[in-house]
Amino acid sequence: MCEGLIAGQYLLIEQVGRGGFAVVWRARDEVLQRDVAAKQLFLPPYLTDEQRREHRERTLREARSAARLAHPGVVTVHDVVEHEGVPWIIMEFVHGRTLGEIVRTDGPLTPGRAAEVGLRLLDALCAAHAAGVLHRDVKPSNVIIGDRRVVLGDFGIARIEGDTELTQSGIVMGAPAYTAPERARGEPALAASDLWSLGATLFYAVEGRRAFRGPNPNATFHAILTCEPAPLRRAGPLAPVIEGLLRKDAAARMNAGEAAELLADAAGAHDRVSVPPHLPGRALPGHGRRHRWREATRPTSDLPAPRRPRPHPVRRPAVAALSFTALAVLLLSNALRVDDPRRRPAASYRTPPAHPRLTATLPAGRGEILSVVFSPDGRTIATGGRDRAVRLWTVAGHRMAGTLAGHRDPVSTVAFSPDGRTLATGGHDGEVILWNAPGHRAIATLSTHGRSVGALTFSPDGSVLATAGDAVRLWNVARHRKVRSLPATGENLRAASFGPHGTTLATAGTRTVRLWHVTGRSRPATVTRLTSPSGGMAFSGDGRMLAGGNDERGVRLWDVGGHRLLTTVPGAHANAVAFSPDGHTLACASGQAVLLWNTTTGTPAARLDAGTRTVEAIAFSPDGKTLATAGDDAAVRLWHLP
Structure with a gap:
C-alpha cells in the first residue's frame, strides 16, 4: 500500500500514469512547497527474483542517466528515496501529450512542424551522446509535446558508458518498430542507433503510420532487416532526412550534423527556425539572427506556438526552451497514459440512469490488495495482498470470516475450487497453499521452487490445479503432487483458464497467448503474440475470450478460438480486468476508476470511481450482480450492478 507521505516529505496527490513496471504520481514536496513527479517502481508478482533485481536497477539507472545530463531538455532529478523497500525517483513535473497520442488524435504533423520537433529531439540526443548516454528507446510514445516544450523521455533502458549491460533474458529492449537494424541483429547499440529511431519517429509523425510493420515483433524485425521502409507520401521536404536516417548500414547512416541542416531546411530555417545550441556539424543557415515563423497551417495546441517577429532583431538566436519533464508522465519501457479529459474517447464512459451503486466497503488490513475472488456460491470473498495474509469475508453480513497466514511474501493470486471447499493461494514466495475453505486451515503446500506464481485455475471438475508463472504446472x-510441467519458453504468465471440458488450458504471458492440450503430448497452439502487454489479463468463463491491458492501444479483446482480435476498449489502460459470468460485460481497472464495457454491443456501459488511488483487483460475483474492487488502500468495495 502507498502511504500518503513518501520518505516523510512527498505527499502523493494523484496517479497520472502507469505502465508495466512503474507508477507516476503527482506529489507535493511539503518541505519546499512545490509540485513534483514521484515515480514508484512497481514490480508485478509474476516476475522472477532476477527480473525484479533487473527492474530495480533499471529504475536507479534512469535516475543516474537523467541526472548526468546537464541540458534544458532533461528532467531535473530532485531526489532518489526508498519507501517501504521500494525505490522512488522524485523529479520536476509538467503536463503534456505524447507525439503518438497527438498523431492518433489530431492526425499527422505538417512537415514543417515535424522538422521543428525533430530538431529539438536531435538536440536532446546529441547532449545525451556527448555525456556518454545512449537512449535506446526513441519512439513517438516517448516524445512529449506540451507548453512550448518538446521532450524526449524515458531513460529506463538507456545505456551509460561504463555501466554493466542490463538485458532481460537476452531480449532486445525497446519498441520493435523503432529498433535500429544493428540492434535487431542483437548487436550493441550505437549513437547511430538512436538516430535511426529518430528517423522512424519522424516517419510516423509526418505520415501517421510506421515505416516498418509486422504482425508480431519477429516479423517487424525481419522487415527492418530485409525490406525498404514504406513509401513517403506526406513528408515533402522532410523526406531526405528521413531516408538518410533510416539507412540500414550504420556507417552509411546520416550523421547528426547533416540531419540538423536538413531538418532546419525542412522547417524553413532561412527565416524562421531557432536552432538548438547543442547540434554538431556545419553552421546552419540563418543561425545567428532572430528568426520568425511563417507557416500557414492549422495550429496544434500541443506543439510550440508560432512566435511573432519583434520590431528590432536581436544579435543572438532565441533558443526554444526545452524540458525533459516528460519522465513525469512516462514509464520505464512503455509510455504512460495521462488522465487528461482531452484524451478520453468520443464515446465516453457516462454512467447510465440505473447506475451501479456502492453497497459496502470492507477494510482488509494494511497491505495493498493484489487479488480478490468470489466463492462459487457467491457467499464468500477471498483476498490476497502485500501483507502476505489471505482474508475471507461473508458477502451478506459484510464481515470478516477469517484470516489465513502461511505465505512468506505477498499473495498475488487466489482461486476457489468449483465446489468451493478448497481455496488455492499463490504468491511471490513460489509456494501454492491449498486451504480447507470452510475450516480455515491449510491442507497442503505445493512448491514451485521459489518461482513466483502469477495465476491459478482449477479444472471444471476440480481434480487438477494449474499454476502459471515461469512455467505451467499441473497438480x-x-x-497434492505435480503431474506435469509445460515450459513457458522464457515468458512470465499472468492469466490461465481451463476450457469447459477440462482438456485444454489457455495461458497468457508477456508475449503470447497459448492453448495447451493438457491430456495429450501435442505441442501448444500459439493463438497470438502480444506486442506490448502491460496490464492485467483475464479469460472469460468459457475460455473463449481473452482481455489484456496494453499501454499504447488500451485493453484489447481477443477471440481465442478464432485466433483474432475482436476489439479494443478505448480509454482503458488496465492493470486488472475481469469478465462477468455471462461474458457480456468486461470490467477494466484503469487508475482510480473501473470502466465497464459491453462486449456484445462494443460500447461503454459505465465508469465507477473506485475510491482508491489505484485499483489492483476486480471480480464479479457468480450471478453477475455484484462487482468487487480492491486496491492500494487495503479495502474491498462491493458494487451492485443493475
Whole structure:
C-alpha cells in the first residue's frame, strides 16, 4: 500500500500514469512547497527474483542517466528515496501529450512542424551522446509535446558508458518498430542507433503510420532487416532526412550534423527556425539572427506556438526552451497514459440512469490488495495482498470470516475450487497453499521452487490445479503432487483458464497467448503474440475470450478460438480486468476508476470511481450482480450492478 507521505516529505496527490513496471504520481514536496513527479517502481508478482533485481536497477539507472545530463531538455532529478523497500525517483513535473497520442488524435504533423520537433529531439540526443548516454528507446510514445516544450523521455533502458549491460533474458529492449537494424541483429547499440529511431519517429509523425510493420515483433524485425521502409507520401521536404536516417548500414547512416541542416531546411530555417545550441556539424543557415515563423497551417495546441517577429532583431538566436519533464508522465519501457479529459474517447464512459451503486466497503488490513475472488456460491470473498495474509469475508453480513497466514511474501493470486471447499493461494514466495475453505486451515503446500506464481485455475471438475508463472504446472489436487510441467519458453504468465471440458488450458504471458492440450503430448497452439502487454489479463468463463491491458492501444479483446482480435476498449489502460459470468460485460481497472464495457454491443456501459488511488483487483460475483474492487488502500468495495 502507498502511504500518503513518501520518505516523510512527498505527499502523493494523484496517479497520472502507469505502465508495466512503474507508477507516476503527482506529489507535493511539503518541505519546499512545490509540485513534483514521484515515480514508484512497481514490480508485478509474476516476475522472477532476477527480473525484479533487473527492474530495480533499471529504475536507479534512469535516475543516474537523467541526472548526468546537464541540458534544458532533461528532467531535473530532485531526489532518489526508498519507501517501504521500494525505490522512488522524485523529479520536476509538467503536463503534456505524447507525439503518438497527438498523431492518433489530431492526425499527422505538417512537415514543417515535424522538422521543428525533430530538431529539438536531435538536440536532446546529441547532449545525451556527448555525456556518454545512449537512449535506446526513441519512439513517438516517448516524445512529449506540451507548453512550448518538446521532450524526449524515458531513460529506463538507456545505456551509460561504463555501466554493466542490463538485458532481460537476452531480449532486445525497446519498441520493435523503432529498433535500429544493428540492434535487431542483437548487436550493441550505437549513437547511430538512436538516430535511426529518430528517423522512424519522424516517419510516423509526418505520415501517421510506421515505416516498418509486422504482425508480431519477429516479423517487424525481419522487415527492418530485409525490406525498404514504406513509401513517403506526406513528408515533402522532410523526406531526405528521413531516408538518410533510416539507412540500414550504420556507417552509411546520416550523421547528426547533416540531419540538423536538413531538418532546419525542412522547417524553413532561412527565416524562421531557432536552432538548438547543442547540434554538431556545419553552421546552419540563418543561425545567428532572430528568426520568425511563417507557416500557414492549422495550429496544434500541443506543439510550440508560432512566435511573432519583434520590431528590432536581436544579435543572438532565441533558443526554444526545452524540458525533459516528460519522465513525469512516462514509464520505464512503455509510455504512460495521462488522465487528461482531452484524451478520453468520443464515446465516453457516462454512467447510465440505473447506475451501479456502492453497497459496502470492507477494510482488509494494511497491505495493498493484489487479488480478490468470489466463492462459487457467491457467499464468500477471498483476498490476497502485500501483507502476505489471505482474508475471507461473508458477502451478506459484510464481515470478516477469517484470516489465513502461511505465505512468506505477498499473495498475488487466489482461486476457489468449483465446489468451493478448497481455496488455492499463490504468491511471490513460489509456494501454492491449498486451504480447507470452510475450516480455515491449510491442507497442503505445493512448491514451485521459489518461482513466483502469477495465476491459478482449477479444472471444471476440480481434480487438477494449474499454476502459471515461469512455467505451467499441473497438480493433482487430491494427491497434492505435480503431474506435469509445460515450459513457458522464457515468458512470465499472468492469466490461465481451463476450457469447459477440462482438456485444454489457455495461458497468457508477456508475449503470447497459448492453448495447451493438457491430456495429450501435442505441442501448444500459439493463438497470438502480444506486442506490448502491460496490464492485467483475464479469460472469460468459457475460455473463449481473452482481455489484456496494453499501454499504447488500451485493453484489447481477443477471440481465442478464432485466433483474432475482436476489439479494443478505448480509454482503458488496465492493470486488472475481469469478465462477468455471462461474458457480456468486461470490467477494466484503469487508475482510480473501473470502466465497464459491453462486449456484445462494443460500447461503454459505465465508469465507477473506485475510491482508491489505484485499483489492483476486480471480480464479479457468480450471478453477475455484484462487482468487487480492491486496491492500494487495503479495502474491498462491493458494487451492485443493475
